[in-house]
Amino acid sequence: MVDASVDLEALRGQMLTESFFARDARVVARALIGTRLVHVRGNRVQVARIAETEAYRGPTDRACHARFGETERTRHIFGDPGTAYCFLVYGMHDCFNVVTKGMRAGHAVLVRGAVVADDEDARADGPGRFSRVLGFTRKDSGRSVMSESLFFVPASKRARVVVTARVGVAYAEEDADLPLRFYDAEGSGVSRPPPSQIGRGQRTRKT
DNA sequence: GACCGGATTATG
DNA sequence: ATAATCCGGTCA
Numbered sequence: 001m002v003d004a005s006v007d008l009e010a011l012r013g014q015m016l017t018e019s020f021f022a023r024d025a026r027v028v029a030r031a032l033i034g035t036r037l038v039h040v041r042g043n044r045v046q047v048a049r050i051a052e053t054e055a056y057r058g059p060t061d062r063a064c065h066a067r068f069g070e071t072e073r074t075r076h077i078f079g080d081p082g083t084a085y086c087f088l089v090y091g092m093h094d095c096f097n098v099v100t101k102g103m104r105a106g107h108a109v110l111v112r113g114a115v116v117a118d119d120e121d122a123r124a125d126g127p128g129r130f131s132r133v134l135g136f137t138r139k140d141s142g143r144s145v146m147s148e149s150l151f152f153v154p155a156s157k158r159a160r161v162v163v164t165a166r167v168g169v170a171y172a173e174e175d176a177d178l179p180l181r182f183y184d185a186e187g188s189g190v191s192r193p194p195p196s197q198i199g200r201g202q203r204t205r206k207t
Numbered sequence: 208g209a210c211c212g213g214a215t216t217a218t219g
Numbered sequence: 220a221t222a223a224t225c226c227g228g229t230c231a
Contacts, residue, residue, distance in 0.1 A: 054214070073227060088225070088226075172214095
């Protein structure tokens with residue numbers, strides 16, 4: 001029995017397809033703000049409005065896992081656009097990414113925060129919390145995000161998007177300061193980075 | 208084979 | 220401020 005408050009077929013009809021994901025991660029990361037991720041889990045359907053993302057731009061990006069080349073862990077980041085790439089960080093938190101660009105470019109967008117519809121109690125601000133609330137673990141790596149049970153639909157309204165440096169990648173030297181983190185200026189579902197990282201390279205734009 | 212450190216979070 | 224907790228990448 002599926003949640004009657006969600007018209008799943010109507011949502012599926014709006015599914016974002018390969019052409020959306022087959023672009024540079026920087027472009028997709030920004031475009032993803034305000035979109036909704038639909039996850040069908042047994043008889044539950046979760047709809048999460050994406051509030052925060054980061055772009056990781058392949059082997060030459062010193063913060064990107066693709067810099068290790070294609071290993072067991074990083075295999076799926078070299079998959080087709082619209083593939084999920086999931087991994088474990090700090091031994092305890094899973095992170096959920098969407099592969100972009102294609103041509104084995106190793107680009108991906110990390111989802112760092114969202115607001116889950118009809119679930120005020122479920123905090124999904126922060127990459128670990130987002131993945132836990134939506135049930136993603138590294139077992140989901142390689143899954144398609146253009147499937148009946150997992151897919152994105154376009155934003156219902158325009159978002160003001162704030163751009164900053166990425167969080168937690170200080171080790172990446174010059175690439176640490178690139179403006180590749182995007183979040184909805186409205187603020188709900190956005191993680192609260194450590195004070196040392198707030199305001200790095202920040203600027204607001206309309207999209 | 209060992210060792211290091213991380214795309215984080217909860218708690219003091 | 221700091222512990223928790225695992226595993227891949229790196230070097231021996």
